[in-house]
Amino acid sequence: MAKALTPKPTALRSRNGTTIQRGIPPRPRWLREMNATVVLAAVVLLLMVSAVLLVGVISPGDPTAQSLRARLTPPLINPDYPLGTDSTGRDLLIRLLHGGRISLLIGITATIIGTIVGVALGVISGYARGWLDEVISYVAEVQLSLPFVLLAIAVALVLGRSLAVLIGLAALSTWPIYSRVVRGEVLSLRERDFVVAARALGASDAHIITRHLLPNIAAPILVLATINIGRIILLESGLSFLGIGIQPPTPSWGNMISDGREVLPVAWWISTLPALALMLLTLAIGTLGDWLRDVLDVAVG
Amino acid sequence: MTGVNLARFLAFRLLRTLLTLLGVVALTFILGRLTGDPVALMLPQQATLEDYNRMRAALGLDQPVAVQFVRYLEGLTRGDLGRSIIFQRPAAEVVAERIPATLALGAPALLLSVVLGVPLGMWSAYQRNRLLDRLIAGLSLAGQSLPSFAIAIVLILVFSVTLRWTPTFGSDTWRHYILPTITLTLYPLAIIIRLTRSSMLEVLNQGYMRTAAAKGLSDRFRATNHALPNALIPVVTVIGLQVAAIISGAAIVEAVFAWPGLGTLAVGSIGGRDYPVIQTIVLISAAAFGIANLLVDLAYFAIDPRIQTAGRG
Numbered sequence: 001m002a003k004a005l006t007p008k009p010t011a012l013r014s015r016n017g018t019t020i021q022r023g024i025p026p027r028p029r030w031l032r033e034m035n036a037t038v039v040l041a042a043v044v045l046l047l048m049v050s051a052v053l054l055v056g057v058i059s060p061g062d063p064t065a066q067s068l069r070a071r072l073t074p075p076l077i078n079p080d081y082p083l084g085t086d087s088t089g090r091d092l093l094i095r096l097l098h099g100g101r102i103s104l105l106i107g108i109t110a111t112i113i114g115t116i117v118g119v120a121l122g123v124i125s126g127y128a129r130g131w132l133d134e135v136i137s138y139v140a141e142v143q144l145s146l147p148f149v150l151l152a153i154a155v156a157l158v159l160g161r162s163l164a165v166l167i168g169l170a171a172l173s174t175w176p177i178y179s180r181v182v183r184g185e186v187l188s189l190r191e192r193d194f195v196v197a198a199r200a201l202g203a204s205d206a207h208i209i210t211r212h213l214l215p216n217i218a219a220p221i222l223v224l225a226t227i228n229i230g231r232i233i234l235l236e237s238g239l240s241f242l243g244i245g246i247q248p249p250t251p252s253w254g255n256m257i258s259d260g261r262e263v264l265p266v267a268w269w270i271s272t273l274p275a276l277a278l279m280l281l282t283l284a285i286g287t288l289g290d291w292l293r294d295v296l297d298v299a300v301g
Numbered sequence: 302m303t304g305v306n307l308a309r310f311l312a313f314r315l316l317r318t319l320l321t322l323l324g325v326v327a328l329t330f331i332l333g334r335l336t337g338d339p340v341a342l343m344l345p346q347q348a349t350l351e352d353y354n355r356m357r358a359a360l361g362l363d364q365p366v367a368v369q370f371v372r373y374l375e376g377l378t379r380g381d382l383g384r385s386i387i388f389q390r391p392a393a394e395v396v397a398e399r400i401p402a403t404l405a406l407g408a409p410a411l412l413l414s415v416v417l418g419v420p421l422g423m424w425s426a427y428q429r430n431r432l433l434d435r436l437i438a439g440l441s442l443a444g445q446s447l448p449s450f451a452i453a454i455v456l457i458l459v460f461s462v463t464l465r466w467t468p469t470f471g472s473d474t475w476r477h478y479i480l481p482t483i484t485l486t487l488y489p490l491a492i493i494i495r496l497t498r499s500s501m502l503e504v505l506n507q508g509y510m511r512t513a514a515a516k517g518l519s520d521r522f523r524a525t526n527h528a529l530p531n532a533l534i535p536v537v538t539v540i541g542l543q544v545a546a547i548i549s550g551a552a553i554v555e556a557v558f559a560w561p562g563l564g565t566l567a568v569g570s571i572g573g574r575d576y577p578v579i580q581t582i583v584l585i586s587a588a589a590f591g592i593a594n595l596l597v598d599l600a601y602f603a604i605d606p607r608i609q610t611a612g613r614g
Contacts (some may be wrong), residue, residue: 037439053499144545145587149552150579153571157336229498234448239551241450243569257454264454266474272458275451282446290442299499 013144020173035295041287048281052104055097063098064249066090072267086256095251096277101253101283102163106236107229112233114174115225121175122182123209127190131182140176148173149238152210158243166245170232178224181212185217228291230285237278254277307602314598318591325587326377329372333404338362339386339574360386373580381578382584387570392577396566396585400474403562406554407547409482414489415540422497422536423529429502439492448599449550453484453557470559481558485550489543496539500532507531530604538578541590541597548586 065091075084075092083093125133143151152169159165160297189195195212205209239245240254246254253274293299310544342358357363361372376383384395421437428434460480462470467476504510505528513523548563555564563582 097446138320138324142328145321145325145590146328146583147545147549147552147567147586149549150567150583150586151569153331153568154332154336154579157571159334230446234446236449239446242553242556243449254450257451261454263460268458268462271454275448275454278451279443279447282448284444285445286446 016149022166025149029297030295033291036289039198041284041291044280045284045288048100048277048284049104051221052097052100053100055094056101061094063095063251064090072263072270073271074267079157082221084267084269086259087267090249092256092269092273095256096253096274099246099251099253099256099274100277102246103233103236103278104229106163106167106170107232110170110174110232111225111228113171114228115221116255117171118175118178119182119221122179123186123213124259125179126186127205127209127213129187136179137183140179141173148235149242152239153242153244154211161244161247163246166236169239173230173235176227177228178221181220181224182217182280185220187212187248189213189216220298221289223289223293223296223298226285226289230289231284233278233285311493311595311597312612314595317355318595322584322587322591326374326580326584327370329499329583330373330576331366332424333510333574333579334369336571337574339576342574376455382581384506385575385576385578387573392575392581395578396563399561399563400585402560402562403551405478406481406485406560406562407551409478410485410489410547411540411543413482413486413574414493414543418490418493419497419536420459420531422494423501423532424525425494425498426501426505426532426604427524438498441491441494441498444487447487448482448489450553452487452556453480453554456480456484457557470557472560477558480553481560484557485554489546491542492539492556493536493547497532500535501528504528504532509545533604534601537597537600541593544593545586545590548589 025271026068066129067085069089070078070085071083071089072083073089076082077084081093083090083091083096085092086095121136125136143244152173154171155169156165159168190213195208198208198212236245237254237257240252241258243255243258244256246252248259254273257271260267260272260274264271336528340353340360340362343519344353344356354363361369364372373383380393382391382396385392388395391544423439426433456558456611457469457480460467467479468474510523510527513527551562552564552567554560555562556568559565563585567579567582569575570582
């Protein structure tokens with residue numbers, strides 16, 4: 001690996017992230033933290049999202065249609081099935097796209113629900129303190145002490161295995177992460193001078209929360225939300241892999257990986273392609289989450 | 302920190318852990334009973350209503366849930382965790398038989414992730430933005446982003462199916478342990494590397510590091526006696542959380558490798574509505590998590606005796 005000929009100017013970084021470099025006009029932070037990996041991740045994410053959105057619009061085929069004559073077609077051999085077929089001759093490309101759509105749908109909706117609930121409870125915890133704080137923190141602690149996979153299996157048995165239950169479970173797994181972070185932030189913010197001053201001026205609790213507290217915790221929430229979408233996509237695929245998430249024949253990357261296990265020695269692509277898609281998507285989201293954290297300079301996740 | 306304060310702090314933490322365990326037990330008890338009726342699953346098709354009622358009574362399931370719960374708690378205080386409905390043996394026995402298999406995966410996974418993760422994270426921080434750092438950072442982001450079962454599938458494909466170095470599933474020889482342990486280690490390892498690195502970078506910028514360098518202390522001494530203890534505090538917290546991640550991860554890894562541990566037992570018990578076994582497994586996992594967090598609190602003292610315990614909870 002060739003070393004760069006000119007040494008990089010050693011930039012002094014202060015706590016709030018301003019970089020002091022003499023003679024060089026400052027660039028915006030989001031650009032300074034940008035590198036080839038971030039760009040690549042953004043491109044990958046954009047391509048994958050537009051591909052799975054497009055499949056809903058142009059509907060290239062039925063993800064559950066079987067073709068026994070085309071069973072176990074390897075990828076890149078038959079132009080009718082660009083990524084090959086599974087053991088019942090279903091088109092893997094179409095199934096991958098539909099599976100990705102469900103993953104993103106669950107990841108985004110559950111993150112929105114979990115964020116709203118978690119932030120609300122975290123603000124209540126940190127702002128009201130007292131017994132409300134004790135109760136909310138206790139419930140969060142109990143839930144975090146339960147192995148979530150077991151909790152999910154039990155809930156799926158009680159409420160059935162549907163998309164709504166899966167989204168609910170994913171949101172359930174989300175809220176304690178937020179409530180803890182938000183509680184801590186609010187606890188320290190509420191003692192700050194600008195909040196004390198607002199209260200002294202007669203501002204209502206609602207005003208303080210919406211105008212002073214929430215804007216100040218928006219950055220960590222945004223970073224947490226990005227990372228959380230990736231985490232939920234992993235959770236959903238894990239549950240579907242165990243058979244308690246998305247139910248066959250509806251494709252999900254998790255149940256597709258599970259499907260292909262039996263034929264792994266003869267048809268590697270059935271499990272491997274959805275696994276690769278899953279890795280690519282979560283890696284892209286993770287990379288962008290890291291970038292966002294550096295840009296916004298918050299210490300979460 | 303004086304001994305009295307430490308004792309009071311420990312007593313407070315222990316009480317909190319017990320309260321949390323009580324909540325876990327109650328939640329599991331209620332949720333378990335909502336999932337369905339074990340008797341209906343066990344009896345053959347031609348069983349009569351009389352058989353059904355007799356069996357329910359024999360298992361104590363004819364009582365109101367509140368009564369069942371009080372009885373269960375009474376049993377717990379005597380160390381009685383109930384009888385498995387499926388195996389017709391004490392639940393503690395059924396679960397205890399499976400613990401070594403899960404421990405044989407989980408303990409090395411936790412140990413490896415700490416023993417490898419902390420030095421790699423430190424190294425990465427010292428090599429900041431060089432090739433090695435970028436490599437470690439990329440791999441640890443991957444380790445954190447990739448689902449364990451997908452990693453397992455790829456590992457099986459490469460090492461078992463293609464190279465034929467390791468068996469695909471089971472737990473008979475030492476070779477069987479390689480892939481499940483690697484699979485289970487990757488996630489906590491990635492988390493610990495990432496956190497050690499960022500925590501270390503934060504510490505290296507502190508004024509006392511510059512002071513130590515100005516005093517002429519050696520690089521090695523500064524790294525191990527100044528930087529590491531300060532950087533380790535957030536890392537230790539996250540090690541406690543990894544115990545929960547490993548327990549949850551074991552359920553999926555065991556399913557992939559058909560590993561005869563707690564995870565497969567738990568999944569099977571929920572399917573068969575074997576409440577006492579489920580409750581025992583959840584209780585043990587939650588207790589392990591609670592103990593890990595207590596140890597984390599104790600570790601704070603060892604690392605930094607100045608840490609004020611009064612405000613933590």
